[in-house]
Structure formats: C-alpha cells, structure tokens
Amino acid sequence: MAINRDTLEQNPFIDWLFSTPETRDSFFALSSAYDLNTVAAHWDSIALVHNSQQQSVILRLFDGRISKEFLPKINPSEQEQLMGPCKSLWFANEAEAPTVINNTSSTGVSQFQSAPWFHLTAHHESLLSGDDQQKLSYNLTLYLWENHAELLASYADEPLKQHISQGLNKAQTLGFTQSANIFPCVALFFYYSPVFYRHKAIQTLWSQAASEQEHLQALSEKVSPQQWQEIAQAATMADWQDMPEASLAL
Numbered sequence: 293m294a295i296n297r298d299t300l301e302q303n304p305f306i307d308w309l310f311s312t313p314e315t316r317d318s319f320f321a322l323s324s325a326y327d328l329n330t331v332a333a334h335w336d337s338i339a340l341v342h343n344s345q346q347q348s349v350i351l352r353l354f355d356g357r358i359s360k361e362f363l364p365k366i367n368p369s370e371q372e373q374l375m376g377p378c379k380s381l382w383f384a385n386e387a388e389a390p391t392v393i394n395n396t397s398s399t400g401v402s403q404f405q406s407a408p409w410f411h412l413t414a415h416h417e418s419l420l421s422g423d424d425q426q427k428l429s430y431n432l433t434l435y436l437w438e439n440h441a442e443l444l445a446s447y448a449d450e451p452l453k454q455h456i457s458q459g460l461n462k463a464q465t466l467g468f469t470q471s472a473n474i475f476p477c478v479a480l481f482f483y484y485s486p487v488f489y490r491h492k493a494i495q496t497l498w499s500q501a502a503s504e505q506e507h508l509q510a511l512s513e514k515v516s517p518q519q520w521q522e523i524a525q526a527a528t529m530a531d532w533q534d535m536p537e538a539s540l541a542l
Contacts, residue, residue: 310384320356326377334376340407343472344414345505356383360391365419368396417470429460435475443482458532467539473504484520485527487534493519501541
C-alpha cells in the first residue's frame with residue numbers, strides 16, 4: 293500500500309494500525325524511493341544472517357517488537373546496511389507520536405545481496421537477547437516452532453509454555469548465555485531428554501574447558517547414536533523439574 297510519507301502520521305489506516313492492540317507491537321511502516329519489489333527483496337535478504345559462531349540464523353527484523361528494540365542501538369553504518377533501500381521506519385510506542393528511525397545514507401542502498409550476507413557480532417546477539425527473560429523466551433518459542441515444530445505438536449499450550457520456560461532455565465543454569473547456543477540446547481531437551489546432561493558421556497565432555505559452541509558441537513561429534521538412544525529411552529516427564537547442579541567448563 294503506497295502512502296505519502298508527508299502525511300503518514302495523519303493517515304487513518306496507519307493511525308488505526310498503530311493504535312490497535314493486535315497490530316501495534318508487530319507492525320511498522322516504512323518509506324523508500326525504490327519500488328516495492330526492491331524493498332521486499334532487501335528484507336528477504338536479511339531474514340537469514342550469520343551469527344557470531346558463523347551459523348546461519350533467522351533475524352526477525354520484520355517483527356516490529358524486535359526491530360524497534362534492535363535498530364536504534366546499533367551504529368549508523370549497521371543501520372544503513374540493514375535498512376537498505378528504506379529511508380525511514382515508523383514504530384508504534386506508548387507515546388502519541390511513533391518512533392522514527394532514519395537511514396543516514398543520502399540515497400539508500402539498493403544493491404542485491406544473497407542471504408546470508410549480514411554478520412551478527414556478540415554485541416548484536418546481546419542486544420537481541422537482552423536481559424529481558426520474557427523476550428528471550430518469546431524468541432526461543434519462535435525458534436522452536438520454526439525449526440522443530442514436530443517436537444511441539446503433541447503438547448497442549450500451557451504445558452508447552454511451561455516446558456519452554458523450564459528448558460530456558462536449564463540451559464542458562466548449564467552456562468549457556470548466547471541465544472545461538474541456548475536455543476539448540478533446549479531443542480535437545482525436547483528431542484531426547486530434559487536431563488540429557490546427566491549421561492556420563494556428556495558429563496565427561498562438558499567437564500573439559502571449551503567455548504559454548506564447542507560444547508554443543510562435541511555432542512554431535514562425540515556422543516554416539518546408541519548413547520542418544522539410551523538417553524531418550526530413560527526420559528520421563530518428571531525430568532523437566534530437574535535442574536543441573538554444575539555448569540559447563542568454560
């Protein structure tokens with residue numbers, strides 16, 4: 293829908309979206325000198341990025357709840373890269389006037405790049421995770437549904453919400469701090485067992501000093517399929533209540 297940027301804040305449709313509880317937190321408006329196909333192609337190209345561990349991950353900047361918290365906290369050069377052909381973004385907030393983020397580039401960026409081309413740093417990841425446990429839980433839930441929907445399909449809403457929260461607490465207690473490592477750890481709780489970390493082979497691996505990513509990688513390289521099968525066969529629903537006493541050797 294094309295809207296004159298000079299009358300954006302007086303547009304009844306935009307005012308309605310910014311004021312409606314169901315849309316205000318996830319919706320944002322943008323302006324660009326380029327056509328819709330160019331703008332859409334750019335947003336598609338930043339949906340998948342490299343994280344600090346060189347893994348391909350989803351960057352949900354198309355979700356206004358994430359982009360309005362992330363974009364204002366990065367430097368102008370990074371804003372220019374991520375906004376691409378967009379000149380301005382408008383986000384609803386608690387005040388009457390929307391939050392506006394302007395692209396510092398004089399012309400905007402229109403060149404096409406194949407995803408993933410943007411690289412998240414550890415600082416970016418800390419901004420995306422933040423100290424807000426609710427936000428981290430929300431992003432974890434999105435990750436699980438987008439990558440492991442088959443694991444979640446058998447759970448009712450309330451037990452699933454509780455298990456995701458328990459899994460997040462477990463992963464953090466184990467010593468995982470980055471969402472890129474927390475999320476796959478929680479997926480393993482669902483795949484195999486909420487107490488997979490109690491298996492002797494895994495306790496041995498995780499007693500040796502390594503980075504978070506190296507600890508996760510060791511699980512796939514040094515724990516055999518037979519051992520994972522043993523872990524899965526011994527799992528019970530009560531295991532979700534178990535909390536680890538020791539963390540990773542970092």
